Amino acid sequence: MSALAIRIRLRIRSLLDSGEVTTSALVNSGFEAETPQLLIPRSLAAKLGLWPPPPEARLIEVGTAGGPVRNYLVPSALEVHVMTGDRVVGPVKCDAMISSTEYEVLISDVLGSELGIVILDLRGKWRFNDEDVIRYSEKPEHWF
Secondary structure, eight states: OOOSSOEEEEEEEESSSSOEEEEEEEEOTTSOOSSOEEEEEHHHHHHTTOOSOOTTOEEEEEOOTTOOEEEEEEEEEEEEEEEOSSOEEEEEEEEEEEESSOOSEEEOHHHHHHTTEEEEETTTEEEETTOOOOEEOOOOOOOO
């Protein structure tokens, strides 16, 4: 299977509401963060009970390849598990970054590390840090 990036299947559960979804997420080493963060589109935030933003959300400005954007950051709002055909890894608690412009779920560098994701080939091959199994990228899912 050929792909242009690493995408994994995540089960995402809101810690502030009862919302839960399973979707693919892009492992983005360029999404640098100080804490484990998961960028989620606004439509997915609504399914997780995080839109409109809860009182603990902070509006922040972040740098992107396209220039600065403003997103809501909700600290410690999510719990994520990596779901594969033979393993479930997690949970890892993370911040939710809610985007009005992005349509795909993005995994920050810190969250990817805490989930044990090791990129083998940027064309879609990866593994967990405690195994030798070669895994392949999931298809992208977009949240419009």
